[in-house]
Amino acid sequence: MNSVAIARIDNAGPGAPKTARGARTRARILKAAEEAFGTLGYHRAGIADITRAAGVAQGTFYTYFAGKEQTLRELVRDMGHQLRAHLEAEIAGARDRLEAEEKGLRAFLQYLHDNPSLYRVLQEAQFVDETIYRDYYEAFGRGYVRMLADATRKGEIRPGNNEVRVWALMGIANFLGLRYALWEQDTPFDDIVATISDLFRNGLAPGGDKEKS
Amino acid sequence: MNSVAIARIDNAGPGAPKTARGARTRARILKAAEEAFGTLGYHRAGIADITRAAGVAQGTFYTYFAGKEQTLRELVRDMGHQLRAHLEAEIAGARDRLEAEEKGLRAFLQYLHDNPSLYRVLQEAQFVDETIYRDYYEAFGRGYVRMLADATRKGEIRPGNNEVRVWALMGIANFLGLRYALWEQDTPFDDIVATISDLFRNGLAPGGDKEKS
DNA sequence: TTGAAACATGAATCGGTATTCATATTAAAT
DNA sequence: ATTTAATATGAATACCGATTCATGTTTCAA
Incomplete structure (x- = not known):
């Protein structure tokens, strides 16, 4: 339980992808965020909008980004x-x-x-x-x-x-x-x-x- | 009950004050909103920030304004x-x-x-x-x-x-x-x-x- | 003075959404 | 083939804040 918590915390940062797949996913999310922020605006755009456009689950967003900001x-x-x-x-x-x-x-x-x-x-x-x-x-x-x-x-x-x-x-x-x-x-x-x-x-x-x- | 609802709806608009006191209050709220939006920004500024600065209760805001926007x-x-x-x-x-x-x-x-x-x-x-x-x-x-x-x-x-x-x-x-x-x-x-x-x-x-x- | 309209209150509601987490699935190394 | 780390899932959580409403108080005209 403790080790899990520590792993989470260490992982909290940008979490650079260590795999080709991860890199692809991260890039897709970033592009989707650009589109969402660009059309809906930062506040109106939800994480859900971003992940939907990127074709991933909401939780995946947090594998690569610490947060919206x-x-x-x-x-x-x-x-x-x-x-x-x-x-x-x-x-x-x-x-x-x-x-x-x-x-x-x-x-x-x-x-x-x-x-x-x-x-x-x-x-x-x-x-x-x-x-x-x-x-x-x-x-x-x-x-x-x-x-x-x-x-x-x-x-x-x-x-x-x-x-x-x-x-x-x-x-x-x-x-x-x-x-x-x-x-x-x-x-x-x-x-x-x-x-x-x-x-x-x-x-x-x-x-x-x-x-x- | 119906008449009350209608009165509410009619009142929903700007609700121009009909009294000197009302005019003062409305002006205080507007000035407070300017300060709050100006310093905290529109999104970070809550209705509570505005009414607190204006020295009125939260509900009072809606006596004079249809909403934040x-x-x-x-x-x-x-x-x-x-x-x-x-x-x-x-x-x-x-x-x-x-x-x-x-x-x-x-x-x-x-x-x-x-x-x-x-x-x-x-x-x-x-x-x-x-x-x-x-x-x-x-x-x-x-x-x-x-x-x-x-x-x-x-x-x-x-x-x-x-x-x-x-x-x-x-x-x-x-x-x-x-x-x-x-x-x-x-x-x-x-x-x-x-x-x-x-x-x-x-x-x-x-x-x-x-x-x- | 009195009654109705205007004004004021602030706690409760209500919707929304960023973030978390327990649980799978997939990829690479041994 | 087996194991382990990396990735992915999506429902649940947790919080926040705009708006409402039932109730009380003040103003003002008659």
Whole structure:
């Protein structure tokens, strides 16, 4: 009885699978959780919804996850990695920072359109445990600031407070994504990117455009 | 028994108070709900938390509100009105659109700092009932687009897709507010406004500043 | 003053759901 | 083939919190 209890406790953590079968099952559950959280939302989604979609019994969930919240945590981490990897690949060919911003924004909009769960999972995580959310954006922001610093050094953008800029840029992408990639696709991504590109190249103020390369 | 049931049902709605005392109580409950939702979050905040803070019994809550969700709905409406009224007043003296954007951003940051509940209540509403959130931003956006259209007509800003711009601008304010007004106040609002103002006046691209008035 | 409507109470109800557990089944090693 | 660890099961548990309701108290008009 005692040994059983200890075994349970040791097992309480993530319980990494030790078998191919286990790995498959765990992955199925995680994907099912992403879908459930993404469509129903974190609170409305029950463990039952997740396990039903994964095709396993409710108890199986706890073989691999310590609870609902840990699952959300892991999902945010995974989805963040995926997104970042995707964006980095997409902006790889850019000649300069402004072009990278254009490519990055377009890629982000498209990615959100194709993976709508990302937005909801991430935003909801904010209210389940704020540190999940903060960590995500602070990590994202740190990398972004580094890129802007490089660009400043290369003379591709004006000197300025790059940290503030980064949060502004993340806000732009976030809201445009919500409005034009998730809610209504009534404006072509090209138009959106062109509008924001014009903002970055010329600002909002009137007056002659700057020289183009 | 039947008449009682009917009376209950008729009463189920908002149950507008008919007495000064009732009005006071309702207002106390609403303010308590704002605080509870703002600090604990919508899901964690229980009716008991609200009524305790308001100094009334749990049942009293249902004398004035149909339920937890309706309360959130009403809060978002109220807080939205307040914020908009405040911002309109703050940008009233602006000479042109760019100055209005500066004043508006500074006022928004300050308002968020002073009323931190706004952010959380609004953002969480998104996942309780998306229409609450959409309505809020679409209403906000409509007014904003009108202002940019005016500014375009007056030649204060470059022609462009003002709807896209508005969503970008709302995103900027939102993220800067979250980062610099709610999370860490490590950067003076003046610096933030100056950075964003430079973005609006000159873009990110290098090259000579435009003429100043 | 009095009676009815409005307001207030708080304990009980009631539904829901995250988590546990005793019990099978399956996979790999000896 | 046998044994043991890993996986899987799903009903039972256990808790939580939104809502209700029978009852008491206050307000206010007549």
